Amino acid sequence: MIQLRTMQLDDVSHGYRLSQQVKWPHRQEDWAQALSLGEGLVAETEKGIVGCAVIWPWEGQHSTLGLVIVDPSCQGQGIGKKLMEGLLEKVPNSNVRLHATEMGKGLYEKYGFRVQRPIFQHQTTQLPVIAARQLSVDEKIRPLCEHELSSLIDNDYQSHGMLRPALWQNLFNSADALLVLEKSGSITGYMVIRKFGRGTVIGPMLAQDEDSAQTLFCHGASQLVGQFLRLDTYGNTPFSNWLVEQGLPCIDAPLIMVKGIPWQRAEQAMQDFSLMSQAMG
Structure with missing residues (x-):
């Protein structure tokens, strides 16, 4: 059974662990800074924390959503969808921006996201x-x-x-x-x-x-x-x-x-x- 709860500062080490599994470069300090500026969710099963995501509801009508990670061993179980839905519920009237891989594009399109332009990582x-x-x-x-x-x-x-x-x-x-x-x-x-x-x-x-x-x-x-x-x-x-x-x-x-x-x-x-x-x- 998958349960969502609010991400706490003590969960930063789990976000770091998950990001290491998918070879993201983030340090624990980067996770702590990101979470301090936004709101996060973690997904838990009997295995422990197997996913997380963060949204930044900036002042005004624009938000950004990111750091969406699911443990590779638990993918395909709908965890990413639950995290997305949980975060989008927090900003029902906001225009939301995210940066997607080609693989993730199809999922985000189901939630009404539309491609604007690419970002180049130099x-x-x-x-x-x-x-x-x-x-x-x-x-x-x-x-x-x-x-x-x-x-x-x-x-x-x-x-x-x-x-x-x-x-x-x-x-x-x-x-x-x-x-x-x-x-x-x-x-x-x-x-x-x-x-x-x-x-x-x-x-x-x-x-x-x-x-x-x-x-x-x-x-x-x-x-x-x-x-x-x-x-x-x-x-x-x-x-x-x-x-x-x-x-x-x-x-x-x-x-x-x-x-x-x-x-x-x-x-x-x-x-x-x-x-x-x-x-x-």
């Missing part, structure tokens, strides 16, 4: 030398000040519809760096550098244009030569192609799927050039 185990760009006299890259968080949160929301103040406060306190690109006194981009999985992730990253995103990336990457680096971005774009040229090949391409109304970014809004994670968006 990474390298040993980052080649990437030089920081020479900034013009009216440009600088500097740490974000805490009083600027509210503007960042709004720019993040305008880019994809997810209002995430708790996430950004968490990143301000925990990331290795949270930087801004400033041009003529105006901020044209934001970049987070943080530990995740097998090494370092650049993301989330927001920018007014691709040139600003490239400038921020090169600044961060110039300090990470020889290290493991990952960045998740929208696939089949000039920025994604440029990352390949910098030595970060695409190693995976999950699909963004949305249940409800997809967000329409205004033309003047910043773009999200790199995600927090495939689970959280």
